[in-house]
Amino acid sequence: MPRNLKFASVALAGVLAATGLTAATASPAAAAQTCPWPYVCFLDGNENILTMYKDTGWQPTSAKTRNARWVTDARNQDCAYLKYASGYVDQIRPGQSFGLGSGVVEINITNGCP
Numbered sequence: 001m002p003r004n005l006k007f008a009s010v011a012l013a014g015v016l017a018a019t020g021l022t023a024a025t026a027s028p029a030a031a032a033q034t035c036p037w038p039y040v041c042f043l044d045g046n047e048n049i050l051t052m053y054k055d056t057g058w059q060p061t062s063a064k065t066r067n068a069r070w071v072t073d074a075r076n077q078d079c080a081y082l083k084y085a086s087g088y089v090d091q092i093r094p095g096q097s098f099g100l101g102s103g104v105v106e107i108n109i110t111n112g113c114p
Contacts, residue, residue: 066103
């Protein structure tokens with residue numbers, strides 16, 4: 001493996017570990033298709049919806065949400081902020097999906113997206 005490619009792979013793994021995200025094998029596009037508007041959905045590794053959130057403002061998540069492997073934002077214009085136990089906060093934009101490496105302990109759905 002070329003030195004630059006190896007370094008990039010190691011750097012990406014470090015960033016994913018630091019943010020609580022992970023590179024998962026399921027398709028984010030498929031996860032987005034299963035979540036209905038106007039929800040932010042948390043899914044397991046088989047793309048089954050575990051929990052769905054639509055209310056704005058900070059709210060604690062359930063144990064099912066904390067075990068999710070994917071998150072997808074099916075809202076049209078609203079972002080959601082995901083807070084992990086480490087205190088790190090990530091943003092998910094409308095139509096976006098990504099894999100989770102650690103549990104989300106709180107979610108904040110906003111009106112609009114900065």
